[in-house]
Each structure stands twice: as structure tokens, then as C-alpha cells.
Amino acid sequence: MEIFLQQLINGITLGSIYGLIAIGYTMVFGIIGMVNFAHGDVFMLSAFIALILFLALTQLLGIASLALAFVVVLFASMALTSLWSFMIERIAYRRLRGSFRLAPLISAIGMSIFLSNLVYVLQGPRNKALPPLFTEVIKVTHGGGYDVTLSLKQVLIVAVTAVLLGGFWFLVQKTSFGRAQRACEQDSRMAALLGIDVDRTISLTFVIGAALAAVAGVLYIIYYGVINSGDGFVPGVKAFTAAVLGGVGSLPGAVLGGLLIGLIETFWAAYFSSDYKDVAAFSILAVTLIFMPSGLFGRPDVEKV
Amino acid sequence: MQGPAPIFPNRSSPDSSVSSRFRGALTEAAKAGAIMFGLAFPILAWRTDQNFSNELYLQSRWPAVLAAALAAFVIRFILAAFPRRPARAPAKAEAPPRSHAIAARFAGSAGIAALIAFPIVMLAMFGPAGAQKWIDNFGVQILLYVLLGWGLNIVVGLAGLLDLGYVAFYAVGAYAYALLSTHFGWSFWVCLPIAGALAALWGVALGLPVLRLRGDYLAIVTLAFGEIIRIVLTNWTALTNGDAGISSIPRITFFGWPFVAGPHGFAALFGLKYAPVHRLIFLFYLVLAMALLVNFLTLRLRRLPIGRAFEALREDEIACRSLGIDTVATKLTAFAMGAAIAGMAGALFAARQNFVSPTSFTFMESATILALVVLGGSGSQLGVALAAIGIIGGSELLRELDGLKAIFGDAFDPTQYRMLIVGIAMVAMMNWKPRGLIAIRKPSIFLIKPKPVVGALAQEGHG
Numbered sequence: 001m002e003i004f005l006q007q008l009i010n011g012i013t014l015g016s017i018y019g020l021i022a023i024g025y026t027m028v029f030g031i032i033g034m035v036n037f038a039h040g041d042v043f044m045l046s047a048f049i050a051l052i053l054f055l056a057l058t059q060l061l062g063i064a065s066l067a068l069a070f071v072v073v074l075f076a077s078m079a080l081t082s083l084w085s086f087m088i089e090r091i092a093y094r095r096l097r098g099s100f101r102l103a104p105l106i107s108a109i110g111m112s113i114f115l116s117n118l119v120y121v122l123q124g125p126r127n128k129a130l131p132p133l134f135t136e137v138i139k140v141t142h143g144g145g146y147d148v149t150l151s152l153k154q155v156l157i158v159a160v161t162a163v164l165l166g167g168f169w170f171l172v173q174k175t176s177f178g179r180a181q182r183a184c185e186q187d188s189r190m191a192a193l194l195g196i197d198v199d200r201t202i203s204l205t206f207v208i209g210a211a212l213a214a215v216a217g218v219l220y221i222i223y224y225g226v227i228n229s230g231d232g233f234v235p236g237v238k239a240f241t242a243a244v245l246g247g248v249g250s251l252p253g254a255v256l257g258g259l260l261i262g263l264i265e266t267f268w269a270a271y272f273s274s275d276y277k278d279v280a281a282f283s284i285l286a287v288t289l290i291f292m293p294s295g296l297f298g299r300p301d302v303e304k305v
Numbered sequence: 306m307q308g309p310a311p312i313f314p315n316r317s318s319p320d321s322s323v324s325s326r327f328r329g330a331l332t333e334a335a336k337a338g339a340i341m342f343g344l345a346f347p348i349l350a351w352r353t354d355q356n357f358s359n360e361l362y363l364q365s366r367w368p369a370v371l372a373a374a375l376a377a378f379v380i381r382f383i384l385a386a387f388p389r390r391p392a393r394a395p396a397k398a399e400a401p402p403r404s405h406a407i408a409a410r411f412a413g414s415a416g417i418a419a420l421i422a423f424p425i426v427m428l429a430m431f432g433p434a435g436a437q438k439w440i441d442n443f444g445v446q447i448l449l450y451v452l453l454g455w456g457l458n459i460v461v462g463l464a465g466l467l468d469l470g471y472v473a474f475y476a477v478g479a480y481a482y483a484l485l486s487t488h489f490g491w492s493f494w495v496c497l498p499i500a501g502a503l504a505a506l507w508g509v510a511l512g513l514p515v516l517r518l519r520g521d522y523l524a525i526v527t528l529a530f531g532e533i534i535r536i537v538l539t540n541w542t543a544l545t546n547g548d549a550g551i552s553s554i555p556r557i558t559f560f561g562w563p564f565v566a567g568p569h570g571f572a573a574l575f576g577l578k579y580a581p582v583h584r585l586i587f588l589f590y591l592v593l594a595m596a597l598l599v600n601f602l603t604l605r606l607r608r609l610p611i612g613r614a615f616e617a618l619r620e621d622e623i624a625c626r627s628l629g630i631d632t633v634a635t636k637l638t639a640f641a642m643g644a645a646i647a648g649m650a651g652a653l654f655a656a657r658q659n660f661v662s663p664t665s666f667t668f669m670e671s672a673t674i675l676a677l678v679v680l681g682g683s684g685s686q687l688g689v690a691l692a693a694i695g696i697i698g699g700s701e702l703l704r705e706l707d708g709l710k711a712i713f714g715d716a717f718d719p720t721q722y723r724m725l726i727v728g729i730a731m732v733a734m735m736n737w738k739p740r741g742l743i744a745i746r747k748p749s750i751f752l753i754k755p756k757p758v759v760g761a762l763a764q765e766g767h768g
Contacts, residue, residue, distance in 0.1 A: 035521045045348065052347040055363050083343045092732045096739070102467050103739040105521050106679055109469075110731025113672055117725040119348065125721075128353050128361060233668065237532070240525065275540040282529040282536075289522050290514045 002146040007270045008263070009140075013154045013223065015262020016161035020216035021239035022246070022254035023168070024209025030185045030249035031205050032097060037108035038088060040236015041115035042210050046081040046217030047227045048119055051128055053077060054221075066133060074160075074218050078211040085210030089203055112232070120229040129226045157219045164215055165255060168208070172251065181205060185249065234278060238265070241285040247298025256296065330385035338378035345370045413687055420448075420593055424586045433580040440585045442701050445657055448592040449650055450697050454677035454689040455599045456646030461678050462685070463603070463612065464639035465619025466516070467524040469671055470531025473511075474504040474644040476538060476666035478651025483551040483661045484544070493557050497652050504648025505641040512640040516633055531671055538663040550662025557588055557656040592653055599646055600686050615639050669724065673697075676727045680734055696727060 021043050028036045050073050057069045092111045096104045134153040141148045172178035183191040184201045192198045220235070221227055242261045246253025261281055268280040288295060350370045351363040423444055427436040453475065460468050478500035485491045485499065515526045538545050545551065556564065559571040564584035566572065571587075572579035606612035614635045618625050626632055655661050677696065681688030703719035 035525060049347045051361075052351050052353060052363065055353065055361055056347070056351060059363060080343060080346060083340065087340065087344060092736070095736050099735070099739045101520050102465070102524075103735045105467065105524060106675075107732050107735035109672060109675070110728045110735065112728070113669075113676075113724050114728030114732065117721050117728060120721050121725060122348055123353055126355065129359070130361065237525075237529065244525075273540075276536065279533050279536050282533050285529045286515070286526050286533075289518055289526050293518065293522065 002141065002143045002148050003270065005141070005148045006146075007266045009148070009150055009154060011263035011266035012259060013157050013262070014266060015242075015259035016158055017216045017220055017223070017258075018235070018239045018242045018261050019255040019258025020161060020164070020212045020219075021235060022242035022258045023251060024213045025240050025243040026246070026248055026251060026254040027181075027205050027209050029243070031181065031188070031202055032093075032104075034093065034104040035108065035240070036093075036206075036209075037105060037236075038092075038111035038115055039209065039213060040234075040239065041112045041232035042081060042085055042088070043213040043217050043220075043235060043239075044227065044229065044232030045084060045115055045119060046077050046210070046214035047221045047231070048123060048128070048217075048229075049080050049214070050074075050077040050218040050221050051130060051227060054130065070218075070222075074215065077218055078214040081210045081214035081217070082207040085206045085213075086203055089206040094199070094202075112236075116229050116232055123229060125229070127226050127228045130221060132225055133222050153222050157223060160215065160219060164212065168212065169251075171208070177201070177204060237285070238278075238281045241281050241288070244285060245288050245295055247295030249299065250295070250297035253295055253297035327386055330382050333385040334378045334382035337381035338374045341377035342370065342374040345373045349373065416687070416690065417597065421590075424589050428582070428586075433582045437582050437585055440582065440589055441657070443698055444589045445585065445592055446701070447693050447697050448589065448596055449654055449657070450674065450677060450693040451690045452592060452596045452599060452650045452653075453647060453674045454681065454693055455596060455603060455686060456643050456650065457674050458678050458681075458686070458689055459603055459606070459615075459646070460639050460643035461675065462689075463606070463619065464615040464636060465520070466636060466639060467520055467527075467675075468640070468643065469524045469528035469668070469675065470511075470534075471527075471643065471647055471674055472666045472668070472671040473527075473531040473534040474508060474647035475651040475654065475670070476534055476661075476663070477504045477507050477644075478648030479655040479661045479665070480538065480545065480551070480651075481648065482652035482655045483554045486555045487551060487553070490555075492561070493555070493652070493656055494560065497649055500652035501645040501649040504651065505645035508641040508644025509637055512637050513633075516636040516640065528668065528671075531666075531668065535663050535666050538666070545663070548662060548664070550660055550664075552660045554655050554659045554661065556584060556659060557591070559587055588653070588657055595649065595653070603686060611635065611638060673724070673727070676731055680727070680730055682738075696723060699723070 021039065024039050024042075025036060028034060028039070053073045053076055054069060057063045057072060063069050063072075088111055092107045093104055096107055134151070134156055136152040138150045138152070138155075139147050140150050172181060180191065180196045180201045181204070183194070183196060184198055188198050191201075238261055239258065242257035243254045244257070245260060246255070246257030261284065264284065265277050265281055269277040272280075350367060351365055353361045354364055356362055424436070424440050427439045427444070430436070431439060453471070457468065457471050460466050460471070481500040481503045482493065482496040485496050486493065491499075511527070511530050515523055515530075518526060539547055541547075558564070559574070562569065562571045562574050564571045564581070564587070566579035570579060571577075571583055577583070607616070614625070614630050615638075617628075617630065618632060618635055622632060625635075654665070658665075673696070677689050677692045680696070681690070681692035700719045700723035703722070
């Protein structure tokens with residue numbers, strides 16, 4: 001029971017990170033119907049940006065307050081990652097709308113290869129490790145010689161995720177941008193006829209997806225403390241799995257899918273085998289796509305002739 | 306760095322005066338410079354390094370950031386200040402001149418002749434010991450990639466199924482030979498068809514449930530399968546010895562005569578003086594023969610009903626279904642063919658290396674093979690071969706240059722730059738000519754006078 005509770009806490013933390021990345025996949029897929037394969041690498045890039053900014057703030061500027069550094073790093077890496085994603089959409093994807101079916105995906109794969117190798121070339125092949133941050137631990141319960149703990153960073157991750165998802169929900173549901181975004185998702189040609197700037201809406205969608213991925217990147221570097229230029233791939237695929245599981249195009253689905261993937265992965269690692277935890281996520285991806293392609297909340301994909 | 310050149314639409318209108326055009330160009334250029342600065346800011350400006358107590362510290366590289374921003378500024382300014390003349394109306398699809406086809410055929414024959422001569426030329430130039438490196442690292446390695454590229458071309462180029470886990474079948478073939486030969490002592494010649502058949506079997510087994518998915522889902526699921534196979538190979542240590550891999554795989558034999566010194570070896574059989582390079586030359590011609598066989602098969606395939614069905618399926622799945630083509634069976638055939646070729650290539654790979662480990666079968670390997678197909682122009686056999694020579698041979702050549710090591714330090718690894726360039730090239734290719742460099746398809750059936758169809762004009766449905 002204690003182990004279960006501990007794994008539940010760990011799983012929800014991990015799931016929050018996956019959920020944040022998954023939103024980027026699901027929004028982009030919803031609006032232009034492409035799998036943004038480079039999104040995982042955008043996440044990795046944001047973690048690197050966060051790492052470097054954190055070091056710059058603490059070492060070069062000598063900021064002692066961890067909380068202040070965290071807030072600055074969070075917003076700065078959201079902004080910088082958004083800029084990257086904005087430019088990626090402009091350069092690699094915009095001209096490919098209406099091209100042949102696989103062109104955007106291949107372009108995105110190229111972008112993914114480019115990003116991970118760019119970071120490799122610029123930052124070197126080694127793992128980059130931060131000293132542990134927010135290490136305070138709260139003991140929740142104790143039983144069977146096993147402490148169930150809740151660390152400050154876990155609280156921080158879940159809280160930041162919840163707050164930002166709230167803001168994001170407000171943005172999509174209550175603002176004019178959100179209305180335009182939802183309209184483009186349903187029928188972009190009709191939205192364009194009604195005077196919505198579809199290109200701008202798509203750009204903003206990429207920006208928002210990247211900003212949330214950047215939050216995930218900052219939280220990831222705080223949680224694990226280590227990042228490598230190859231680390232975008234596996235979390236990217238898992239977050240994509242989360243988006244598929246929740247139903248591609250559905251925002252609550254992406255968050256729920258992220259939590260589910262996080263929980264499944266942690267429980268799998270705890271009770272079965274940690275060697276095969278990635279296999280669990282990849283298998284869920286395959287099984288969901290084969291047997292339940294519209295996921296939990298997705299609209300069925302109707303083929304029109 | 307990639308200059309953000311084609312990003313902002315050129316807003317200068319023809320009647321605007323020169324000075325306002327320059328002012329506009331300056332604003333655009335300033336924007337581009339600022340954006341480049343923002344992109345480069347933390348990731349290029351500081352390099353993270355570890356000191357002796359394993360703590361990270363920052364090394365600043367501000368000149369590089371300034372150079373990048375300045376480059377973006379200048380390029381953008383030139384593009385905006387001196388706009389190209391408005392593009393002409395797209396020319397009508399002209400029939401490519403006959404000389405084009407003849408040139409392509411000539412290039413093909415010349416290429417094959419050059420390949421056949423390659424080991425002999427290398428032997429003549431570097432002697433039996435010096436030629437080993439060239440025949441092995443350049444000849445055999447590039448040809449293996451050509452073989453893989455042509456195999457994947459059947460799946461991606463002909464049938465239009467994006468397979469991101471192609472390397473899984475390569476791994477199945479390699480491990481099939483490795484395990485069968487080390488455990489049961491089976492010879493390479495028995496294992497080669499078995500490796501192909503096993504990979505094809507896996508292709509069918511994996512393909513059967515996933516091939517009814519739409520294109521990009523299929524790509525992701527094949528990626529997942531590829532990763533699952535790699536993880537299983539890594540962790541099933543009882544069978545595969547995990548990351549340590551399987552070593553001392555028997556070397557290839559000349560139809561039973563091993564390439565060893567002594568009375569029963571290949572050299573003795575032909576009365577030659579023993580040299581290790583014989584084995585490599587034989588391997589080279591073997592891979593070349595396999596590749597040419599696959600090429601011949603593909604060219605024939607395009608004239609067969611099943612090959613036509615592949616291409617029809619790539620263009621419009623719904624139309625195919627309504628014409629009564631069994632789409633699942635057709636896709637499975639393409640998938641199994643590609644897998645079988647990868648499996649045999651895997652057996653050849655294991656025989657070349659005498660060693661297999663899961664690290665040879667990562668997603669990056671799949672991506673490299675896919676890049677060969679994409680950059681070579683999906684569907685073009687010659688293009689794939691040229692891409693393999695350029696990408697694989699190019700980075701091997703960079704590795705050979707000692708001068709570069711002196712500049713970049715001993716840790717210089719051109720493979721990383723290779724993938725960086727490959728990534729950019731894939732994006733550029735999709736933006737520029739998504740149907741590939743040589744996107745001319747001749748219809749297989751025509752009335753009286755053949756009319757070539759330019760790929761760019763071919764519309765497609767969303768199947």
C-alpha cells in the first residue's frame with residue numbers, strides 16, 4: 001500500500017510533464033492534421049535553455065533566491081522556446097500545407113534530427129547535470145518500514161502544471177484567440193471565409209504548444225536534474241502516446257492521457273520491470289492506434305471522398 | 306546556421322521608391338537579426354562544461370552569437386533589398402527531353418561499371434593491405450546502405466508507406482544470422498535466405514494489424530515497433546547478450562571455402578597468395594550483386610500488376626479500394642518485400658562486422674535510411690544510390706581528413722555534422738521538391754503516344 005501510494009505520487013508528477021508536452025501535439029494535430037515530430041526535441045531544447053539560463057542567473061548574476069531564479073527561468077524559456085517553435089513552423093511546415101500527404105511529417109522528422117544534432121554540436125555529447133534543487137521532502141505516511149514521501153519539487157511540478165493548465169484553459173475557452181483556434185480546428189476554410197487569419201492562428205498554436213512544452217522542459221530539468229541532446233525522443237514519443245490515448249485533438253484528453261501514461265509507466269517500472277518501461281508506453285501507443293484510433297475523447301476520423 | 310531567409314513575405318511593391326525599399330529592407334533585416342539573436346541566445350551564447358568536481362560552468366561564446374545575428378541581418382537585407390523578379394507563371398508540364406532518360410540510363414550503366422571496377426582500382430592504388438579500409442569502409446558500407454535504401458524505397462517510394470522502424474527488420478536479419486551461426490553453426494549461405502524470410506515474417510506480423518492505419522499513424526506505430534525490438538534486444542540478455550552484443554560471428558565463406566590461410570582456404574583453392582582483402586572484395590561483390598538484384602526487381606516490379614497497385618495505392622487509397630484492389634494484401638506485400646531485403650542486408654551486416662549489438666539499430670539508423678530515400682527522390686533508384694554515396698561516403702571521407710581533427714580537436718565526429726546537415730536537407734527537400742529530385746513517372750499504360758506525367762502535377766486524395 002505504501003509503495004502504491006509512493007508510485008501514485010511519482011506517476012502523477014511524471015504524468016503532468018507528459019500532459020504538458022502532449023497538449024502541443026494534440027493542438028497542432030487538431031488544427032493542421034500533422035504529427036509534429038519535432039515537438040519532443042523542442043521540449044529537449046527548452047530543458048537546455050532552462051539549464052543554461054539557470055546557470056547564468058545563479059553563477060554569472062549571482063541570484064541567490066531559488067524561487068526568483070525559477071520564475072525568471074520559467075518565463076524566459078517559455079518565451080525563447082516559443083520563438084524557436086514559431087520559426088520552425090515558418091521555415092519547415094508553413095509551405096507544406098496542401099503538399100502531398102507525408103511531406104509535413106518528413107519535414108518534421110528532418111527538423112527533429114536537426115534540433116537534436118544542433119544541441120549536440122553546440123553543447124557537446126555529455127549528460128548535463130544540475131545540482132539537486134528544491135530537495136525538501138515531506139513525509140506523508142509511514143508503514144512497513146517504508147516512508148511515503150512527497151518532495152517539494154513534486155508539489156511544485158503538479159502546482160505549476162495545474163496553474164498553467166488553468167490559464168491555458170481560459171485562453172482556449174474564453175478569449176478571441178481561443179475561439180479562432182477552435183474554429184480553425186473544426187473547419188479552417190470556413191474560418192478563413194469568416195475573416196479569421198488562419199496562418200496567424202496556426203502560428204499561435206505552435207507558440208502555445210511550445211510554451212507548454214517549455215514548462216515541461218523546466219519542470220523536467222528540476223525533477224531529474226539531467227538532460228542530454230538525445231533526451232527529446234523518448235519523452236516526445238510518450239507524450240504523443242498520451243495525446244493519442246486521450247484522443248488526438250482533445251485537450252482534456254491530452255492531459256488525462258499524460259497522467260495515464262505517467263501512472264502506467266511508474267507502476268510498470270515498480271511492479272514489473274524497469275528495463276521494459278519504455279516498451280509499456282510504446283505498446284500502449286500501438287494498441288491504442290490499432291484498436292481505438294480515436295482515443296478516449298477524440299472524434300472518430302471520418303474519411304470523406 | 307540556417308538563415309531565416311524565406312520567412313517574411315516581401316512587402317515592397319513595384320511602385321515604391323528605392324529609398325523606401327531600402328528602409329523596408331533594413332527593418333526586415335533588423336527583425337531577422339533580432340530573431341536570430343533570440344534563437345541563438347542561451348543555446349549558442351553559453352556552452353555548458355563540467356569542471357573537475359563535475360559541476361557545470363558556462364563558457365561564453367558571444368562572438369558566435371553576434372556572427373549568427375549579423376549573418377541573418379545581411380542575408381535578409383540582401384534578399385529584401387534586391388528582390389527576385391516576380392516568378393514567371395509556372396511553365397506547363399513539359400515532356401522531359403528524351404536525352405534526359407538516355408542520360409539517366411547511361412549514368413546507371415557507368416555507375417555499375419565503376420562499382421565493378423572499384424575494388425580493383427583500390428587494390429591497384431593502395432595495395433592489398435591499404436585497400437582494405439577503402440573497400441570495407443567505403444565500398445561495402447555504402448553498398449549496404451544502398452541496399453537498405455532500395456529496400457525501403459519499395460515501401461516508401463513505391464507504396465507510399467512511411468516506415469520509421471525499418472531498422473527493426475535489419476536487426477532481425479542481423480540477429481538471425483548471428484544467433485543461428487553461433488549456436489547451431491549454420492553457414493552464411495543457409496542463414497541468408499532464413500534471415501530474409503524471418504524478417505519478412507516479422508514484416509507481415511507487424512504489418513497485419515497496423516497497415517489499415519492512415520499514413521502518419523502508420524509511421525509512428527512502425528517507429529514504436531522498431532524501438533520495442535531494440536529494447537527487447539537490449540534487455541533479453543539470455544538470448545542476445547544485451548548491450549555487450551554477440552561477437553565472433555563466423556566470417557563469410559566463399560561458398561564453403563573460408564577466407565583463411567592454409568590448404569582449405571579460398572586462396573589455396575585458386576592458387577593465390579593469402580590476403581585478408583580477398584574476403585572484403587568477395588563481400589563487396591556479394592553486396593553489389595544483391596543490390597543490383599533488388600534494383601532489377603524494383604524496376605520489374607513497376608511493370609507488374611502488383612507494382613502498379615503499389616503506386617496506385619500511394620496516390621489514392623480510396624480510388625484503389627473502389628477499383629477492387631485488396632489494399633491490405635497489397636500493402637503487406639510491399640512491407641514484406643522491404644522487410645526481406647532489410648533482413649538479408651542485416652545478415653550481410655553481421656557477416657561484415659562479425660559482431661552485432663543493439664546500438665547499431667537505433668532510430669537514427671532508420672532516419673538515415675529514410676533520409677537516403679527522401680533525399681534521393683522517393684522512387685528514384687539512382688537518386689537513392691547517389692544520396693548514399695554523398696551522405697555515408699561524405700562523412701567517412703571527413704573522418705579520414707586529419708586536418709579537420711587538428712582544427713576541431715580529436716573528439717571531432719563528422720557523423721553528428723552529417724545528421725545536422727541531413728536534417729536541414731530533409732526540410733529543404735520537402736519545401737523545395739517534395740516529390741523528390743527526379744519526380745518523373747511514366748505511366749505504365751498509355752494510348753498510342755506516351756505522355757510523361759510530372760509528379761508535381763499529380764494530385765492525390767487523402768487515403
